[in-house]
Amino acid sequence: MKPARFRYLRAASVNDALQALAENPDAQILAGGQSLIAMMNLRLVKPACLIDINRISNIGYIDEDGDGVAIGALARHNDVKHSPLIRERCPLLTEAYESIAHHTVRNRGTLGGNLCHADPSSETPAVMVATGATLMLQSLRGQREVGAEDFFLGTYETARRQDEMLTEIRLPGRRTDGWAFAEISNRHGDFAIAVIATTLRIEDGRCEAARVVASGVGEHAARLEPAEEALIGGPIDDARLDAAAAAAAGAVDPHSDSHADAAYRRDAIAALTRRTVRRAAARCD
Amino acid sequence: MTRERHYIPESRQREKPKSKYFAIGHSMKRVEDTRLLTGSGTYADDVSLPNMAHAAVLRSPHAHARIVSIDKSKAEALPGVLCVMTGAEAAEVTGPCADFSSPPTTQHCIAVDKVRHVGETVAAVVAESRYIAEDACELIEVEYDPLPAVVDLEEAVTSTGDAVLHPERGDTNVAHHRVIDFGTVDEDFAQADLVIERRLRWPRSGGTPIETVGATAHYDRGTGKFTIHANTSMYNYVGWLIAVSLKVEPHRLNIVPTDAGGSFGSKLFCHKVCTLAGTLARAAGRPVKYLEDRIDNMTSGDAHGSDRVYDAKLALKRDGTMLSMRLKVIDDYGAYFQYGVGQHGNAMAQVTGPYKINSVQVDLTAVFTNKCQQGAYRGFGSEVGNFVIERLVDAACEELDIDPIEMRRQNLIEQDQFPYIMPTGNMYDSGNYQAVLDEALGMIDYDGWRQKQAEAREEGRYIGIGISTCQERSVFSATEFWMWNPNETPGFTLSSSPESVSVNIDPTGKAFITLNAPFWGNSPETMAVQVLAEKLEMDPSDISVGYADSDKGFNSSGPGGSRFTVMIAGAVSGAADVIKEKMLRVASHMLEADPSDLEFRNGSIGVQGVPGKEKTLAEVALHAHYFRLDLPEDHDLTSGIDAAYVYDHPVTTMPSEDRTDLGIFYPIVGHMCHIPVVEVDVETGKVDFLDYVAVHDCGTMVNPMTLAGHVRGGTVNGIGSALYEHFHYDENGQLQNALLSDYLHPTPMETPVDIRVGHVETPSPFTEYGIKGGGEGGRMGAPPAIAAAVEDALKPLGVKVDSLPLTPKVLRGMIREAEANGG
Numbered sequence A: 001m002k003p004a005r006f007r008y009l010r011a012a013s014v015n016d017a018l019q020a021l022a023e024n025p026d027a028q029i030l031a032g033g034q035s036l037i038a039m040m041n042l043r044l045v046k047p048a049c050l051i052d053i054n055r056i057s058n059i060g061y062i063d064e065d066g067d068g069v070a071i072g073a074l075a076r077h078n079d080v081k082h083s084p085l086i087r088e089r090c091p092l093l094t095e096a097y098e099s100i101a102h103h104t105v106r107n108r109g110t111l112g113g114n115l116c117h118a119d120p121s122s123e124t125p126a127v128m129v130a131t132g133a134t135l136m137l138q139s140l141r142g143q144r145e146v147g148a149e150d151f152f153l154g155t156y157e158t159a160r161r162q163d164e165m166l167t168e169i170r171l172p173g174r175r176t177d178g179w180a181f182a183e184i185s186n187r188h189g190d191f192a193i194a195v196i197a198t199t200l201r202i203e204d205g206r207c208e209a210a211r212v213v214a215s216g217v218g219e220h221a222a223r224l225e226p227a228e229e230a231l232i233g234g235p236i237d238d239a240r241l242d243a244a245a246a247a248a249a250g251a252v253d254p255h256s257d258s259h260a261d262a263a264y265r266r267d268a269i270a271a272l273t274r275r276t277v278r279r280a281a282a283r284c285d
Numbered sequence B: 001m002t003r004e005r006h007y008i009p010e011s012r013q014r015e016k017p018k019s020k021y022f023a024i025g026h027s028m029k030r031v032e033d034t035r036l037l038t039g040s041g042t043y044a045d046d047v048s049l050p051n052m053a054h055a056a057v058l059r060s061p062h063a064h065a066r067i068v069s070i071d072k073s074k075a076e077a078l079p080g081v082l083c084v085m086t087g088a089e090a091a092e093v094t095g096p097c098a099d100f101s102s103p104p105t106t107q108h109c110i111a112v113d114k115v116r117h118v119g120e121t122v123a124a125v126v127a128e129s130r131y132i133a134e135d136a137c138e139l140i141e142v143e144y145d146p147l148p149a150v151v152d153l154e155e156a157v158t159s160t161g162d163a164v165l166h167p168e169r170g171d172t173n174v175a176h177h178r179v180i181d182f183g184t185v186d187e188d189f190a191q192a193d194l195v196i197e198r199r200l201r202w203p204r205s206g207g208t209p210i211e212t213v214g215a216t217a218h219y220d221r222g223t224g225k226f227t228i229h230a231n232t233s234m235y236n237y238v239g240w241l242i243a244v245s246l247k248v249e250p251h252r253l254n255i256v257p258t259d260a261g262g263s264f265g266s267k268l269f270c271h272k273v274c275t276l277a278g279t280l281a282r283a284a285g286r287p288v289k290y291l292e293d294r295i296d297n298m299t300s301g302d303a304h305g306s307d308r309v310y311d312a313k314l315a316l317k318r319d320g321t322m323l324s325m326r327l328k329v330i331d332d333y334g335a336y337f338q339y340g341v342g343q344h345g346n347a348m349a350q351v352t353g354p355y356k357i358n359s360v361q362v363d364l365t366a367v368f369t370n371k372c373q374q375g376a377y378r379g380f381g382s383e384v385g386n387f388v389i390e391r392l393v394d395a396a397c398e399e400l401d402i403d404p405i406e407m408r409r410q411n412l413i414e415q416d417q418f419p420y421i422m423p424t425g426n427m428y429d430s431g432n433y434q435a436v437l438d439e440a441l442g443m444i445d446y447d448g449w450r451q452k453q454a455e456a457r458e459e460g461r462y463i464g465i466g467i468s469t470c471q472e473r474s475v476f477s478a479t480e481f482w483m484w485n486p487n488e489t490p491g492f493t494l495s496s497s498p499e500s501v502s503v504n505i506d507p508t509g510k511a512f513i514t515l516n517a518p519f520w521g522n523s524p525e526t527m528a529v530q531v532l533a534e535k536l537e538m539d540p541s542d543i544s545v546g547y548a549d550s551d552k553g554f555n556s557s558g559p560g561g562s563r564f565t566v567m568i569a570g571a572v573s574g575a576a577d578v579i580k581e582k583m584l585r586v587a588s589h590m591l592e593a594d595p596s597d598l599e600f601r602n603g604s605i606g607v608q609g610v611p612g613k614e615k616t617l618a619e620v621a622l623h624a625h626y627f628r629l630d631l632p633e634d635h636d637l638t639s640g641i642d643a644a645y646v647y648d649h650p651v652t653t654m655p656s657e658d659r660t661d662l663g664i665f666y667p668i669v670g671h672m673c674h675i676p677v678v679e680v681d682v683e684t685g686k687v688d689f690l691d692y693v694a695v696h697d698c699g700t701m702v703n704p705m706t707l708a709g710h711v712r713g714g715t716v717n718g719i720g721s722a723l724y725e726h727f728h729y730d731e732n733g734q735l736q737n738a739l740l741s742d743y744l745h746p747t748p749m750e751t752p753v754d755i756r757v758g759h760v761e762t763p764s765p766f767t768e769y770g771i772k773g774g775g776e777g778g779r780m781g782a783p784p785a786i787a788a789a790v791e792d793a794l795k796p797l798g799v800k801v802d803s804l805p806l807t808p809k810v811l812r813g814m815i816r817e818a819e820a821n822g823g
């Protein structure tokens, strides 16, 4: 289980990395290596060249950004998981981290690498979509911002272009009051079989805004709009919960694999929708 | 020779169980810990020889195919490649792999002409590095002519023609079929008031240790001798068969053991990897290391576990009295048959469990399919039997509306019935099953949990309590491997399964024990040290332990079948007797006292009843080593203090000609009771443990702490078998989960916070100190108990558990179906 031959470049600065990306169209960035190296060892990917960004200084930050948070490309999972700033401003992400990988993996793996990897069963894309995060992509040609909803395009597929590096993730301040994350995985820390990340705003007992985002049941994390519509416009009571759960299950078209079949994933989405909405609503009080 | 049926040989026990011990029974820390926990172990991949090259293998992408052609020219041209070998080339110098089936089944270390499962080695590359070797594998071009893939075990029974894996064994994939009635089955069924019938499915899982199998081989052209360093076992028992494969005389093969990073049975022999490494080293003219990677190990490690479907029947009286069983079983052996149906020989040791069941019929069919072949895995087939009988007993409770505890109490063999000959002829040496059950019920607070369960049900929560009362046969004897063989082809009917050690006392009175079998994850050094310390009343820290290679080793079957502790205790005890006798002779001269008046006491030898009149072991040893002329002119009193001792199996007899009596072959029988409390999330099918109690009776405990560790580890293994693990082959014979990210072991997050372990000690009358084996127990008791707990939790829905593993998908599917049926 050894990787195919590759060239190794170490970037000293972001600019260095961008230069190398521009010059090597078959290169990949090496961040924490927790997904990339495993895939290389299995020879599922054979990049001709790796651009290691681990020695670039000052890109592992987690900073205030207006009323939101800006996260640098090299912020490790564990830094994000344990950040008080994120717990305060994006507790949904903190809660999701209870289910993401294992301590040692989180010590190396980065949130940025996780998002660029775009595993369809990953938790973080769902959180990004639910909170309306923005991803900053930079190349020698310049910088652009892509909303999370537009970033994830398919299995291991994102809007990032080959010569672009993800330099920053921007989480907006809390626009809604209630939030909850839940997933089902076979074992704690495994990639999810099904994920729901929910945010709600309730005013005067009436649900005014909702996002119900699923992962693990399609090619990428996506909002389940029928479920959101079922919630908005009234109190979160049993009838709305049932309607949202049924709508969520109806809105997904999941695949079957050795871990779970489509019927299971649909049941799971219904159960998770019910659970997260109930918890999110309780947090609105 | 005629033999009285149910003849029990006289006990050879020399050390009787005692009420107070010097070293045995103490929870001392493991001797192995310092070495292993500080990273000082030497595992297969730690071996490095000068000028060593590295091998990788090209795996078959097909489940079943003819190899039409292999073009290796591009691979050979890659810089750094030393040699590329196909199966046909290997077969010119190396014979088939070791195989105990009868009639024999041919497997080569590199497939010849045909591949029979995904992952089978088609060609091997030796290169300057593993990286280059793997690059070269990608350059080998193989043309295949696919054959029908046989994946389903029931379909395998009827396959013919191209679907047959081993045509030389006949036009069928039935590798073995035989029906045996043990006792008066028909009569007992005729007397029954009811017969419980269930179709039960035990899934294919395996030992899957973190460390895969590896061998580093060196071939010395000058002497014509191989040296192979490997994480194998049984090298001092049947290791010479690897020499036969390599076509050298056994004395021209030295197998050097390394530590094993886990085995769980899977490293019982590992003949293929050793044979392959040896073949490649000879061809390359360089030492060669071959270490399976994860996919090699999962697809081709020759160590998948039992994969069975049972049509099982239990005959009972209306009052719950169990009478007889009929078991029709098909077992999917995969592509080869290395141990024949040894796993079913094993299962016969305790097929009727701890119950007073008069007779049993077993109708056994073993089939070939296009999967990795079976090997050994914790339980070696008996764990499946435990699952089957416990499921039948629970079904009977349901049918007769008898409480599962009462049912068991009523049918458990009574304390005064031992030694007990069960229907197949095997003996249960001793036991107190009621005491084990009582201890477990007390520990779990059974009535308290039943109360909580009722309350939870009111709240719509599904809590279940399961119970299993199971046997743990220990100390295998060799007959299990061949007793099922057809009478026309009985095979190699060996009857020895010894274990041996040597002990050397150095001039300062400290001891060195040499084991002739490897470290493979348990605590053999601790066991040997505690027993020797007991015998010589010496400080355990004055004893160290090493492992003999096959050049120096002798007569040792090695760990497996929960035998190692009992067997090395016997061997160490025997060696210590030799040592003691010599030390007494020397001391008697030094103390001018008769040997019969002397005793070993706390690091010294002294005159009984005369405190202070003594010599330390160091003084005696120094004398024995260096002051020969101070000693009498006895010709057999030689310098030094050493002993080598072979301990044969403590009690075993041969099977009868017609096999209706299998004789005594697995007689040191422990017992256990597992009681898990689970909660099932009916919306997600996830199972959570709320409590877990496991009480084991492994006879006299050498070390309660390490035994409890074994029980806990085995229980976690059992949780894996019950809830998580399953080699998932699709309809084309592709293994869907050949990585540990997909083949799911339970981690500490999936296991009970505290598996509470209790002990009952019923010494064996046949082994030294009354020790019984405890290596496999957890995995033998947990699956049926968990199945029962889940079924109990879902009783309101009417869900029945007939197959494992109970993954969320499976369980939710059953619940969904029950809900749809208005459950």
Ligand SMILES: Cc1cc2nc3c(=O)[nH]c(=O)nc-3n(C[C@H](O)[C@H](O)[C@H](O)COP(=O)(O)OP(=O)(O)OC[C@H]3O[C@@H](n4cnc5c(N)ncnc54)[C@H](O)[C@@H]3O)c2cc1C
Residues within 6 Å of the ligand: A028, A029, A030, A031, A032, A033, A034, A035, A036, A037, A038, A073, A099, A100, A101, A102, A105, A108, A109, A110, A111, A112, A113, A114, A115, A116, A117, A119, A121, A122, A123, A124, A160, A164, A165, A166, A167, A189, A190, A191, A192
């Ligand atoms: C045992 C285990 C369990 C895991 N469990 C989970 C889990 O439960 N949930 C989950 O979501 N993940 C899980 N992971 C994956 C983990 O989260 C990885 O850390 C993550 O997917 C990749 O981050 P990385 O920094 O290691 O990136 P790398 O592996 O270095 O890179 C991943 C990909 O992203 C690209 N990339 C990385 N950084 C950038 C950048 N700044 N700009 C552009 N491209 C970039 C790389 O080129 C590569 O294609 C698990 C991993 C392991 C080994």
